[in-house]
Amino acid sequence: EIVAAIEARLGSGPLTGRHVLVTSGPTHEPIDPVRYIANRSSGAQGAAIASAARAAGARVSFVTGPATVPPPTGVDVIRVETAAEMLRAVEAALPADAAVFAAAVADWHVEGAGDTKMKKRPGEVPQIRLAENPDILRRIAGLDAGRPPLVVGFAAETENVEENAAAKRLRKGCDWILANDVSADTGIMGGSENAVTLIAQDGVERWPRAGKDAVARRLVDRIAAHLATTA
Amino acid sequence: EIVAAIEARLGSGPLTGRHVLVTSGPTHEPIDPVRYIANRSSGAQGAAIASAARAAGARVSFVTGPATVPPPTGVDVIRVETAAEMLRAVEAALPADAAVFAAAVADWHVEGAGDTKMKKRPGEVPQIRLAENPDILRRIAGLDAGRPPLVVGFAAETENVEENAAAKRLRKGCDWILANDVSADTGIMGGSENAVTLIAQDGVERWPRAGKDAVARRLVDRIAAHLATTA
Numbered sequence: 001e002i003v004a005a006i007e008a009r010l011g012s013g014p015l016t017g018r019h020v021l022v023t024s025g026p027t028h029e030p031i032d033p034v035r036y037i038a039n040r041s042s043g044a045q046g047a048a049i050a051s052a053a054r055a056a057g058a059r060v061s062f063v064t065g066p067a068t069v070p071p072p073t074g075v076d077v078i079r080v081e082t083a084a085e086m087l088r089a090v091e092a093a094l095p096a097d098a099a100v101f102a103a104a105v106a107d108w109h110v111e112g113a114g115d116t117k118m119k120k121r122p123g124e125v126p127q128i129r130l131a132e133n134p135d136i137l138r139r140i141a142g143l144d145a146g147r148p149p150l151v152v153g154f155a156a157e158t159e160n161v162e163e164n165a166a167a168k169r170l171r172k173g174c175d176w177i178l179a180n181d182v183s184a185d186t187g188i189m190g191g192s193e194n195a196v197t198l199i200a201q202d203g204v205e206r207w208p209r210a211g212k213d214a215v216a217r218r219l220v221d222r223i224a225a226h227l228a229t230t231a
Numbered sequence: 232e233i234v235a236a237i238e239a240r241l242g243s244g245p246l247t248g249r250h251v252l253v254t255s256g257p258t259h260e261p262i263d264p265v266r267y268i269a270n271r272s273s274g275a276q277g278a279a280i281a282s283a284a285r286a287a288g289a290r291v292s293f294v295t296g297p298a299t300v301p302p303p304t305g306v307d308v309i310r311v312e313t314a315a316e317m318l319r320a321v322e323a324a325l326p327a328d329a330a331v332f333a334a335a336v337a338d339w340h341v342e343g344a345g346d347t348k349m350k351k352r353p354g355e356v357p358q359i360r361l362a363e364n365p366d367i368l369r370r371i372a373g374l375d376a377g378r379p380p381l382v383v384g385f386a387a388e389t390e391n392v393e394e395n396a397a398a399k400r401l402r403k404g405c406d407w408i409l410a411n412d413v414s415a416d417t418g419i420m421g422g423s424e425n426a427v428t429l430i431a432q433d434g435v436e437r438w439p440r441a442g443k444d445a446v447a448r449r450l451v452d453r454i455a456a457h458l459a460t461t462a
Binding site (some may be wrong): 041 | 259262264265266268269270271272286310335337338347349350351356357358359361362363383388389390413414445
């Protein structure tokens with residue numbers, strides 16, 4: 001970390017002069033003033049990627065939901081709670097040379113989430129009506145003007161991991177998808193390790209299971225190499 | 232705290248020889264392997280009550296959901312996630328001389344919460360069907376055999392605080408209700424202070440807004456006085 005910090009200061013890293021946007025953590029979608037829908041993302045993978053990008057010399061915008069892992073030092077931290085807030089923060093942080101969408105953004109919010117706590121009434125169960133959230137990855141990957149030259153998404157899957165992730169890459173219009181299996185028995189969601197498959201237009205790379213820091217460094221090396229050859 | 236620890240060791244506290252059960256924190260109710268319904272309880276008030284009871288010499292069973300505030304030292308910590316798990320842990324911890332139900336237990340769980348992650352499909356929004364959780368406070372307050380001599384509940388309200396809380400006391404069959412206003416603008420839910428009204432059969436006491444530690448000590452003093460005169 002000291003070497004990385006010195007490299008960053010000396011401007012000698014492979015991402016020096018680049019701006020990298022990283023989203024991280026879960027989002028929380030309110031149901032009422034006290035209840036919300038959350039997910040088990042700890043923010044560990046996103047924080048590791050932001051840290052690795054910073055160590056590689058990049059200026060990093062780190063847009064984070066309410067994660068349990070603290071944000072790394074040396075990055076611009078923008079804290080949000082909901083998916084809608086995250087989209088606004090991402091748009092405000094552009095332009096970027098690369099954008100990595102590691103946040104576990106809620107697909108849905110609760111329609112008409114109220115200012116009044118839902119009351120329990122005998123024999124009555126309230127309804128929670130969901131509505132679609134903005135699709136941040138697809139929105140940014142589909143920008144006509146200002147699209148980051150490299151857009152990276154994540155796919156957290158529990159079944160048919162590679163097929164689902166490859167389909168997601170096409171649907172979202174992003175360049176790379178990092179797919180992982182978050183089935184409960186893998187211990188990845190909320191854990192310290194990750195087993196990732198990188199899916200790009202020209203092929204599939206299965207990376208060995210490793211610490212989230214190692215996965216982050218590998219991704220950042222790939223990003224730096226890609227930007228060096230294309231932009 | 233040192234004085235309290237010494238008092239506890241010397242067996243000189245007003246709750247020495249007593250067993251106090253305290254529940255604390257939110258519960259998390261799974262929607263699928265990665266999503267869940269949570270609430271904004273930090274567990275701060277419950278932890279403060281457990282700590283104060285311990286300092287007063289009690290043996291404390293501390294049944295806690297996934298709180299952000301760490302459990303106090305010197306108590307028996309039983310960690311749970313869902314309301315159903317909390318009920319089982321509470322039943323296993325009985326008998327007790329007093330039971331304080333400070334946890335913000337979810338009123339509902341998600342029916343048929345699955346092993347497979349809900350997939351986002353275009354134009355389709357999944358349904359979340361809620362079902363009632365066991366009512367831990369009412370269950371314990373209504374026990375024929377083994378009911379703790381003093382059962383204390385909390386009522387987190389956003390409107391008509393005292394009326395709603397008084398009705399809750401009768402409905403649940405508990406002895407005391409500590410009512411508080413958790414409207415967002417009070418900053419109490421997740422904050423460090425609390426403004427509590429104690430509702431008992433023989434009247435209502437409005438306690439001044441104070442730190443959660445001070446509220447806890449006041450409650451523990453009242454519990455000790457009550458047990459001294461009745462049991």
